[in-house]
Structure formats: structure tokens, C-alpha cells
Amino acid sequence: MDGSELTASSPGSTTTSAGHRHSPSGPAGSRPDGTAHPPGDAPRWSRWVPGLTVAWWLAGAVTALVAVLTGRHLPVGASTPDAAGTIVDSVPSDSLTAALATLGLFGAAHAAWMTSRAARPTTRRVRAAAVTVSVLVASLGVLFADTSLLARMGYLPVVLVRAPFDPELAGAFEQYVAPAFLLQLGVLVALTLLVVTTVLFVRRSSGACAVCGRLDPPTRDHRVPAPVGKTSTTPSGIVAWGLPAAIVAATIPCLYAVTRLIWVLGYPLGLDPEMYEQDAGKLVAPAVGLGLFAVVGAVLTLGLVQRWGEVFPRWVPGLAGRRVPVALAVVPATVVAVAILPAGLSMIKGLLEMPPAEVLASWAAFGPGVLWPLWSVALGVATAAYATRRRGTCRLCGRSPSSATHRVAR
Structure with a gap:
């Protein structure tokens, strides 16, 4: 059985305690008893994150592409002292700027593809391929970051406390708006958005709830729900x-x-x-x-x-x-x-x-x-x-820990 078959009755649908069927990945969703959600009750982040991901990656690609076309380069690589310490700090900056433009365009295209296909059931192989591509893109993006992100997070409490009394530390605030640091921060935001978009794609295309990731638990005849409160005391997954x-x-x-x-x-x-x-x-x-x-x-x-x-x-x-x-x-x-x-x-x-x-x-x-x-x-x-x-009753699909447990679609 592939990822589009979640129950014996109908592909991409789930059975609830009232015998109703609903699509958990839809924009509005419904509760297990078949009633609709109150307006504004469902979280909205699952709807705007994919679009923001495409826009963020595309903006980064355009920024890098403009730099290439105008004969400039972004603050990465060998000719940028502020970026010293990155994994690619010995690579020419012009080459890395072109690589960032290419990576940005590819990441935006991949996010747009996942967003357009999320509403349609897909097989496990297609979902695995999408996850593999996302991992490869994220791995390439990590190459442009270094220890400065973690170090500045660690130094921030000291800087905030001592800056009013130490002029040298007061000047350290400039490091938090340095172009090289902002570029690395932007890359990591892009990678985070891509990961979330990939998770949403996998959930929606497998028929799971986009917000909580739950599928209805399997039962013998796929019509009678699992008994309420019958949960395992042993953690799983x-x-x-x-x-x-x-x-x-x-x-x-x-x-x-x-x-x-x-x-x-x-x-x-x-x-x-x-x-x-x-x-x-x-x-x-x-x-x-x-x-x-x-x-x-x-x-x-x-x-x-x-x-x-x-x-x-x-x-x-x-x-x-x-x-x-x-x-x-x-x-x-x-x-x-x-x-x-x-x-x-x-x-x-x-x-x-x-x-x-x-x-x-x-x-x-x-x-x-x-x-x-x-x-x-x-x-x-x-x-x-x-x-x-910590997942409680989902505000999108209405499933709760006592009535439905997480199951990975195959």
C-alpha cells in the first residue's frame, strides 16, 4: 500500500468516531465528530510558511545574482575578512556568490514544487526524494556559516551587562549587524524555512494533518475507531x-x-x-x-x-x-x-x-x-x-492523544 492509501474505504481520507470522513490536510479541516472549526481557530503558520520559504530563497538568489551581474560579491569567501572561519573561507568570493545565486534559485524551485504538490497524494518514494533533495540543499547552505553565530549568541548576555561600563564591549554591537554575520543569519533562516516546508509537504501529501502530523490509528475493519483512552504506556517513535x-x-x-x-x-x-x-x-x-x-x-x-x-x-x-x-x-x-x-x-x-x-x-x-x-x-x-x-488536541484536525496516535504513512 502506498502513501495515498490511508484507509480501506478511500484514498487520502480518514475515518472518525462519527463515521465521517475528512481530509486533515485541507485548509480548514474539521473535528473528529464532523463539526467544523470555529473561524480563526486553526493555526495559520502552516499556510504562510511555504510561500514565505519560496519568497525568502528567491530574494536571496536575486541578491546574489545582482551582485554577480554588477561585478561585486557577497561577504563570503577568501576576500572577506569578516567571514574568516567559514568552511569555505579559502574559496574565491566571486565563485561563492555565484554558487549562492544558483543554490537560491534551486532552493526556491524545490520549495515551490513541494508547495504545489502538497495537496495531492504522493507515494513514499516521491516523499523520500523530496526529503533527500532538501537535505542536500541544507547541507550546502550550512557550508556558508561558521562559529560566529553560536559565539555571538553566547557573548550576548555578557555584552548586554557590561556594555554600559566598557566602551570596548559597547563597540561589539557592531558585530551583530556586520554584513557577513547577517548573511549567515539569512542563510540559516532560509534552511529552517526549507525544513518546515519539507515537513509540511510530507504530512500533507501522505494525508496526515499538516499541523500535528497525526493519522487516524489503524483498526481491524478500518471503520471502528480505536477505543478512547487505549494508549500505550511505552513511548514509541x-x-x-x-x-x-x-x-x-x-x-x-x-x-x-x-x-x-x-x-x-x-x-x-x-x-x-x-x-x-x-x-x-x-x-x-x-x-x-x-x-x-x-x-x-x-x-x-x-x-x-x-x-x-x-x-x-x-x-x-x-x-x-x-x-x-x-x-x-x-x-x-x-x-x-x-x-x-x-x-x-x-x-x-x-x-x-x-x-x-x-x-x-x-x-x-x-x-x-x-x-x-x-x-x-x-x-x-x-x-x-x-x-x-506535548501535542494536545489539534486545532486543525481535532485529533487528541487519547483518540488518535501518530502513525507514519507508508
């Missing part, structure tokens, strides 16, 4: 990976924080002692800021699998006992997961270019970065598991 992924995602930044906080205590762990003595004063503030940022991030990561990550604990004034909004946890975790990946790849590239003796002398400065790609993947899985576990 990506939810089962949530706990181990969260542990990995919390451990790696702690390893990074340990090295930085040891520097603050006066011990040059993994650093050249002479260099440490010369730069000790300059290392303290950044090490404290980045170390504490990593520890706080690790604690918040554990919240993805803890009770207090779903309900505010008693010691939170004004919010104790209230449910934590899903977006409050998912959005920041997703941003960090996206920023970590290019940072880790850039760190690995830097290590491969260093002489072995220099690597051994300063292993703590770069060593933890080798694990960052794993950190990115683990945090992404933990975040996805959290979002899946």
Missing part, C-alpha cells in the same frame, strides 16, 4: 529517543563549560601556559560568560524531559503551576541546534588545518568543538521528541 538525546545534548556543553571555568580558576587546562599568562585578563570575562551560557543551556535541555519543562515549578513567581508553552521551549532549542552545527563543522575544519603540535598544546580551546555536530543532532532529536510528546 521519536519520543522514545527523547531521554537519551537530551542527556547527550546536556553533557556536551557541560564538557565545554568545565574547560572554560577551569581557566577562570587560574589553571591553564589545555592551553599554552605562556599564552595563558599573557591573555589571562582577556580570557576571564568571555570564559565566564560562555561557560555559564553552556551550563544554563544544559539545564534547560534537561527540561525537555523533566516535569518542570512542561509545568512551571513553584518557585517561578506568577507562573507556578501553569503549563509551559510549547513554543517557549521549542523555538530557542531549535535556534541553538541550528547554530551549533555549522559552528562544530567550522571547529573541525580549523583543527584539521592546525599542526599536530599546536593542537596538543591548545586542545581545550578547540577540542570540545569536535562534539558539537553530535550536540546539534542530539538537541534536535530531544526538541522534536518534546514537541511530539
Whole structure:
């Protein structure tokens, strides 16, 4: 049975407790009892994100294309000092600008194709091909980012606190509007939009709900719904990976924080002692800021699998006992997961270019970065598991955890 056959009665349709059939991926949707949603009840993001994705990629392609036609180049590559540290920082800027224009046009075309085909049932092979193309495009886009995104996120709390008293740090705000940094930020926004659009395509073209991703649970005769409340106590799918992924995602930044906080205590762990003595004063503030940022991030990561990550604990004034909004946890975790990946790849590239003796002398400065790609993947899985576990009754299709469980279409 291919992805267009979800029930024995009709392709692309689902059966509800009242015997009604509805298309969960439609623009309006209906509840399981056959009644329509109140106006404005269904989330709108699933409708405007695909169009925004096409527009964003097309705008990037036009920007790069104009630069090529006018004999200029974007702030990437060898001739742009601000972009030093990217994986492609040794490639000529003119060539990379042309590559960005091509990648932008291809990404816009791919997003437009998925948007136009999302309403039609497709086979599993077509969906797999679309996902493969999206992964390849995203992999190429990651090449244009470096550690500056993650580093500036980590330094931001220190800059905000100390900038009023330190003129040097006050000038650091200029780095947050530098062309090279804005370009990398724009690329990562484009990649995020493409991922969301791909998920929406897979869900809609397989007959699942575009918002929650649920399909009706299989039953013996495909007419009688699964008994209400009959849910398994054993987590399945990506939810089962949530706990181990969260542990990995919390451990790696702690390893990074340990090295930085040891520097603050006066011990040059993994650093050249002479260099440490010369730069000790300059290392303290950044090490404290980045170390504490990593520890706080690790604690918040554990919240993805803890009770207090779903309900505010008693010691939170004004919010104790209230449910934590899903977006409050998912959005920041997703941003960090996206920023970590290019940072880790850039760190690995830097290590491969260093002489072995220099690597051994300063292993703590770069060593933890080798694990960052794993950190990115683990945090992404933990975040996805959290979002899946926290799904309540869907405002688009009306399915709830007790009446329908997630099933991947085949």
C-alpha cells in the first residue's frame, strides 16, 4: 500500500468516531465528530510558511545574482575578512556568490514544487526524494556559516551587562549587524524555512494533518475507531529517543563549560601556559560568560524531559503551576541546534588545518568543538521528541492523544 492509501474505504481520507470522513490536510479541516472549526481557530503558520520559504530563497538568489551581474560579491569567501572561519573561507568570493545565486534559485524551485504538490497524494518514494533533495540543499547552505553565530549568541548576555561600563564591549554591537554575520543569519533562516516546508509537504501529501502530523490509528475493519483512552504506556517513535538525546545534548556543553571555568580558576587546562599568562585578563570575562551560557543551556535541555519543562515549578513567581508553552521551549532549542552545527563543522575544519603540535598544546580551546555536530543532532532529536510528546488536541484536525496516535504513512 502506498502513501495515498490511508484507509480501506478511500484514498487520502480518514475515518472518525462519527463515521465521517475528512481530509486533515485541507485548509480548514474539521473535528473528529464532523463539526467544523470555529473561524480563526486553526493555526495559520502552516499556510504562510511555504510561500514565505519560496519568497525568502528567491530574494536571496536575486541578491546574489545582482551582485554577480554588477561585478561585486557577497561577504563570503577568501576576500572577506569578516567571514574568516567559514568552511569555505579559502574559496574565491566571486565563485561563492555565484554558487549562492544558483543554490537560491534551486532552493526556491524545490520549495515551490513541494508547495504545489502538497495537496495531492504522493507515494513514499516521491516523499523520500523530496526529503533527500532538501537535505542536500541544507547541507550546502550550512557550508556558508561558521562559529560566529553560536559565539555571538553566547557573548550576548555578557555584552548586554557590561556594555554600559566598557566602551570596548559597547563597540561589539557592531558585530551583530556586520554584513557577513547577517548573511549567515539569512542563510540559516532560509534552511529552517526549507525544513518546515519539507515537513509540511510530507504530512500533507501522505494525508496526515499538516499541523500535528497525526493519522487516524489503524483498526481491524478500518471503520471502528480505536477505543478512547487505549494508549500505550511505552513511548514509541521519536519520543522514545527523547531521554537519551537530551542527556547527550546536556553533557556536551557541560564538557565545554568545565574547560572554560577551569581557566577562570587560574589553571591553564589545555592551553599554552605562556599564552595563558599573557591573555589571562582577556580570557576571564568571555570564559565566564560562555561557560555559564553552556551550563544554563544544559539545564534547560534537561527540561525537555523533566516535569518542570512542561509545568512551571513553584518557585517561578506568577507562573507556578501553569503549563509551559510549547513554543517557549521549542523555538530557542531549535535556534541553538541550528547554530551549533555549522559552528562544530567550522571547529573541525580549523583543527584539521592546525599542526599536530599546536593542537596538543591548545586542545581545550578547540577540542570540545569536535562534539558539537553530535550536540546539534542530539538537541534536535530531544526538541522534536518534546514537541511530539506535548501535542494536545489539534486545532486543525481535532485529533487528541487519547483518540488518535501518530502513525507514519507508508
